[in-house]
Amino acid sequence: MILINTGNGKGKTTAALGVAMRELGNGKRVAMVQFIKGPWKSGEDFFAKRFNIPQTTFKLVKTGRGFVGILGDTLPREEHRKAAQDGLALAAKLIGSKKYDLVILDEIHNAIQLKLLSIRDVHKVIKEAPKEINIIMTGRDAVKHFVALADVVTDMGEVKHIYNEGVKAEKGMDF
DSSP states (O other), rough: EEEEESSSSOOOHHHHHHHHHHHHHHHHHHEEEEOOOOSSSOOHHHHHHHHHHOTTTTTEOOOOOOOHHHHHHHTTTTHHHHHHHHHHHHHHHHHTOOSSSSSEETTHHHHHHHTOOOHHHHHHHHTOOTTTTTEEOOOSOOOOOHHHHOOOEEEEESSSOGGGGGGOTTTTTOO
């Protein structure tokens, strides 16, 4: 099954992690590749360590180099592109290994919109996935191509957001 969490609202990654928790609770194995997040630690990094969850059960890999072109980003775009492409190659390997029941491609839609990854390359990875592997794709602005391909699409719309009032992201609640 292919699921998409998209939209401008909060909670796309959090919803994917909720599904991951259900999978883990049912004895399944989960891998997550984060395509934009990378240089900083977040709650999901600490979760597996705190509860002694082995990487063979929950594997989290941050391949991103951080926000692209915003919030003080000074990295060359090519470095972001290479990181995203390395992440996609890793995702293909994780999916193809059949070692994980669920593979989360976190913020992959952002990587596509930023032209760090091509629709064609991502499509190839998704289409070659064994049918028994569930895939969750997260990120704003999912392209119509993947929306049509997916089995479940959730658009998380923003109704109101405290960040618009200048409040910064909160550890635990947001990362």
